[in-house]
């Protein structure tokens with residue numbers, strides 16, 4: 001990205017000149033990227049890879065599969081993120097997810113929560129690369145779809161290129177199909193998961209060095225990608241970017257990314273909402289609560305005139321007795337006044 005370029009400049013440059021395989025993905029986010037959220041994101045970007053919230057392999061094997069794994073056909077390409085550390089259990093869960101129709105199995109090696117540490121999975125597994133490699137190998141044997149790993153760049157005092165290098169070597173040896181690297185370490189003691197996304201500084205330089213050292217491992221950069229300029233910048237080096245909080249809080253970024261990738265004009269926010277409204281209508285008939293769908297669209301007008309009125313109308317009306325998909329149309333009418 002040249003200094004001083006704006007999102008308008010970048011958008012006006014048109015479609016990606018290089019490798020069209022560059023992917024945009026929306027990060028797995030617990031409590032956020034449920035199936036309703038993913039449906040909404042799909043309307044904004046037709047090719048972005050959408051990730052589920054993390055699901056423990058044990059839950060996949062023993063739990064209510066339709067509830068945990070069900071998704072709408074329009075969500076493809078959709079990846080399921082698994083948590084766990086037992087290769088056989090992971091392989092069994094991966095097989096079930098493949099049968100369910102998922103396009104990718106992703107293993108979580110980045111979550112620092114205490115609950116996850118007690119279960120000895122997530123970020124703490126970075127210090128057991130051989131175990132993770134066995135998990136990846138077992139899953140790869142069990143399924144024919146890609147098996148990928150989402151990792152941090154280190155944990156606690158294991159904050160060096162050497163540590164990450166040996167982890168990635170083990171993943172490469174296990175045949176990982178793609179590595180998603182969240183460009184900050186995880187601090188396992190004393191920080192909450194939220195602080196672990198803010199306090200350890202982003203260290204892009206380390207990920208760039210890994211990119212150069214492992215040219216054959218498809219690598220996706222994650223962490224702090226919040227603008228179209230960032231996406232354009234990282235597309236020069238990486239096979240993709242994964243967007244987390246910005247995609248949720250400012251979902252319009254996905255529409256901008258699509259316009260940039262395809263060289264197409266931006267769609268209208270209202271037409272996205274009209275499409276989402278048909279979905280909401282069908283889901284309400286199945287007993288889904290309106291609020292559990294409208295909560296994901298609150299950020300659609302971020303930074304636009306009427307953004308406050310939009311958010312306010314949705315939050316004040318979605319939970320009311322008898323509220324239905326008309327709430328979306330009424331909220332749009334509020335924005336139209338600005």
Ligand SMILES: Cc1cc2nc3c(=O)[nH]c(=O)nc-3n(C[C@H](O)[C@H](O)[C@H](O)COP(=O)(O)O)c2cc1C
Pocket residue numbers: 027028029030031032053054081108109110111150182197222223224225242243244245246
């Ligand atoms: C609410 C929330 C929940 C998250 N849950 C998960 C998760 O289940 N699995 C995971 O690998 N990362 C999880 N993350 C981390 C994101 O996937 C991502 O790595 C992180 O937010 C950094 O990317 P960003 O700067 O684009 O937000 C979560 C992040 C947030 C904000």
